[in-house]
Amino acid sequence: MKHCEAAGLFPNEKVSERVFSYATAHTATLPQWLTEYHADICANEEKSNYMISTFQAQGMNWLGRLIGAKRVLEIGVYVGFSTMAWSYCVGPDGKVTGLEFSPQYADMARRAFQKFGIKNTEVVDGDALETLSDLQPSEPYDLIFIDANKSGYPSYLATILEKSRPGSSSRLLRPGGLVLADNILRRGLVADDSIDNPQAVKEKLERAEYWKGNDLEKLREFNDMMVKEERLDPFLLPLWDGVGCAKLLD
Template identity: 45%
Template sequence: MKVSTTPLYANEALGRAVTFYSSGQSLTIPKPIRNYHYKIFRERHDSNYMISEFQSQALVFLARAIGAKRVLEIGVYVGYSAMIWSHAVGPQGKVTGLEYNEEYAKLAQEAWKDGGFENIDVHVGPAAETLTKLADISEPYDIIFIDADKTGYSGYLRQILKMSAPGAKNRLLRPGGIIAADNTLRQGLVAESGPDNPWRPADFDNPDSSQAIAVAAIREYNDLATENDRLETLLIPLWDGLHLSRLVD
């Protein structure tokens, strides 16, 4: 057995080429959903909020591999990743989105209506509050995707675990369900925030800088998930880091 292999790729250009090639060798995302991604990318300054196409392929694969029919998404933006989940679970499945920005939620709803995505709902409001209102759901979720405010991640995880206690009525996440948390490496800063990381922002030493706050919050989340006996975790060093946690009990 090898002790270790080269973890990623030698430089950014090679990383991009490998990503492009890998995406071409992976399942197909339907054209209308890809077109929506391009449209948002072209038209909006904040389009980097969206997951990438290659990550979308991975999420569809993941959802189908575990036979997911119900997905809860925390952080909807203008509705792209919810379309991905909708496609993954199929028309018999259900996607619930939580988003606190009314304008984003409205744009998302319009896009879902235009695209004929009938199995997605969005609840507008701060996710921590909305989550508590989901306590009376009829069926647990198979996947919970966390992609919102980074300082909220640990709180969301605690809430999800509390609302998914073994044997509890109306649990939020089913046993064997997956919590997928996005941006859990933040350009590698979570693992390496020293001079070896070319993406280290100039103001990173300031604990009040936005990136320092986000990185501290994500480190807390990663440790919380990894050290919890109820979860089995895998932090995938692709995209901006995707931390998968399988609920064991």
């Protein structure tokens, strides 16, 4: 599988592929069953690009282990690859809760959990704009990963902050917990959608419908919220499709 997450950092695609292969080999690995599931989805599902890459899963699992995460909330499950990656990260005594809008994807994820004997995950069906507000966790989450409807990102973050205030009952995210958000640069379009960006030209030609939405504006709003919110210590990682990282400060 090609690594195309940061080709622009290197002189050409061949060098990018070799650098990322080298980096993958020198990063803590994922179990073989998980990488094989990823490969199977890539080969058989039309929208497999909804998944994070295996290398991104390695990187985010490293972050989860760094803070000793045992409780993870995932907003946007798709077919369960990243959910299972978080399950591996937190271990059998941890817990991963996923929110998924599509009943079809939620069922595919549950079947995958059953196939691989995963018992520390659960999927909540419904629109995360609603189900996120309804969550009443017995303990705060250590990490929240956002990878869902891009136009909903500002609302997701606002809800997380509102429900994680100091002293609040059933808070979502613990003090010092992490918020991670995928696709926040959207092939660089969030930072630059001018004709200087070949992706902008390509997208406007091939995906005219996409430009009728407000995803780019909402992602820019989300990124501004991350850096302006005093309770967040943010870092925008310009790798993959852009990953927003922030530590919650109390």
